[in-house]
Amino acid sequence: MQLTLNAKGQNASVMSYLLAKNPNNIYERKQKGHYVRLFYSRFSEEETEVTIFVTPDPIELTKNSSSTYDITHYINDREFAVSSIFCSFIRTALGTALNGQPADEYKKWVDEPFDFQVDFGPIASSLSDETLYKLFTPLGFDVLIEEGEANYQFELKKRSTARFVTLTGKTTLQRVLRQLFVLIPVIDDYKHYYIDEKEIEKLERYGEGWLDDHPLKEMILKQSLRFEEVYKLIDQPAKEKHKVEEPVKKRLNDMRYEKIIETIENLPKKETIVDLGSGEGKLSVRLGFIEGVKQILAAEPSQIATKKALERFEKAAKKESFLMPERIWSSLFYYDERLAGKDVMILCEVIEHIDYERLPKIMDTIFSEYKPESLIITTPNAEYNQVYELGDSFRHTDHRFELDRKQFQEWCAERSRDYPYSFTFEGVGEIHETLGAPTQLCLFTRKEERA
Incomplete structure (x- = not known):
């Protein structure tokens, strides 16, 4: 660089x-x-x-x-x-x-x-x-x-x-x-x-003499001051002026996790669960409270994120009826026999962080090698970005692509075409009349194989 x-x-x-x-x-x-x-x-x-x-x-x-x-x-x-x-x-x-x-x-x-x-x-x-x-x-x-x-x-x-x-x-x-x-x-x-008060001052100093007159000023501010902590450091008029979608996304995270939990609770088989790309364990820790679950594998390639997940798990372990997730160092790009034959696999806001051309191989491995009874995938609905006024920007930090509802449904159908899985779709979050929900969820269910 x-x-x-x-x-x-x-x-x-x-x-x-x-x-x-x-x-x-x-x-x-x-x-x-x-x-x-x-x-x-x-x-x-x-x-x-x-x-x-x-x-x-x-x-x-x-x-x-x-x-x-x-x-x-x-x-x-x-x-x-x-x-x-x-x-x-x-x-x-x-x-x-x-x-x-x-x-x-x-x-x-x-x-x-x-x-x-x-x-x-x-x-x-x-x-x-x-x-x-x-x-x-x-x-x-x-x-x-x-x-x-x-x-x-x-x-x-x-x-x-x-x-x-x-x-x-x-x-x-x-x-x-x-x-x-x-x-x-x-x-x-x-x-x-981390964006703190010094970062705000730096933006004001570096932007002096040109930023106020820039036609994309609001977009620049949204991208530069995107974290909620920033708004605790500036006054209310500025907060309203530079308001962005982050508070909505935080609430949406909770709704997304709740929908995944609800989906799992309604499954006939849910004793063993794999949270693929579990990150800092925000979803995995919630999975630990589902009744009837006997094993949770929090699979993540980042050792730094896994360490933070452990801290979250240890804190939750003080509560009753919590099943401690098992942290495993694992990557979607390589076959891991420990992930095979589980009841539920989850890809929560993961696929959009991977280069699009690499996904078919990953999905083939899941369907042909791991063979979960159920697979849950959530990903942003690109159409809903209009509500956030994102313009040409993607929804979040490291997205390589985003799919609208039709594209996602066609992608899911293509990925499961050669495997014994049916699928259903749901929206997660506040539904817009024409743009749908901010998050889309696909539940793949393995069909019973006839003798």
Whole structure:
């Protein structure tokens, strides 16, 4: 993941002073198991080009340090794309330019515009090219978006889903960096770090002079301040002004879990349950209170999430009639004999986090190898996103796709076509007259095999 800044014009070499980085030296620092490096590829009075890039530390890959390199990093591209994580890595290196605080004799150049070309990528985003154009063109940039080449040894897809962005326009170094530090996390559709009062102040500071007039201001704020904790830190008028769908999603989570519990309680066989992709155990802990259940497998590839789940289970264990789920380290991408032959399997808000082309193999494994009596899948209804006014954005942080009701029903029918399963559909959450419910649920039921 990298960012390149090319400045042309008289006195372009002053960039080195604005960045407080000597063009004769390579800057290298270690940040949270990654290397941050900065170097100049061009340096003259008329043109200066500097690149900052981040790479994982290969030594860390050989260490048994799950807190640094969780397995989910290998099935999730966020650690390797230009994102909020990337911004957090490079913020210290670019701090002088971001804050406009070079040595006193060079402060007069902070407000000097240059002809800039800015290249960054790869990005992994749910936003369309059209939305990306709408984010940057109002700031005075010409925008070029290119997709990476996909050089697979077998026919999977011809184009990579990763994109590279080039911006050209006349601006100051501080201004373009501040715009990038606001908009890259918006493009990423995910902020990995906790948003507190300092984050709000940073948004206000970096957005000064351009954000208030941006036609997509509300969308930018929704993406930047998406967590509920933010609204406890700002006054009521601002809270109403920047209100987003998160409180609805939190209530929807409860409704989704309740519907899954209700569905399981009505099943004839429910003694053994597998919660696939159980995460931090929010659903699994509720499964532990279902009467008649004798085994719950909380299957999750992330050791960090599994640790948090254990804390949740241990807290619930103090209550009566709680069946402690068994935490198992397991991934959907590999066959695990421990998951075979169970009464119920659950994929709660999981499939949309997986690349679409990888799902058929996973479903084939479930139906042909694991053979559960019942399979429950929940996933967002893409049509309902209109209610949340999300535009081209997906519903949540790391979704690779979202299906409308017709697409989901056709997908379920196609996946189970060669296997002895019937299926039914239900909506979960407040139903819109034309758009349906926010969540859709499919219950697959294994048919009795005749002799």
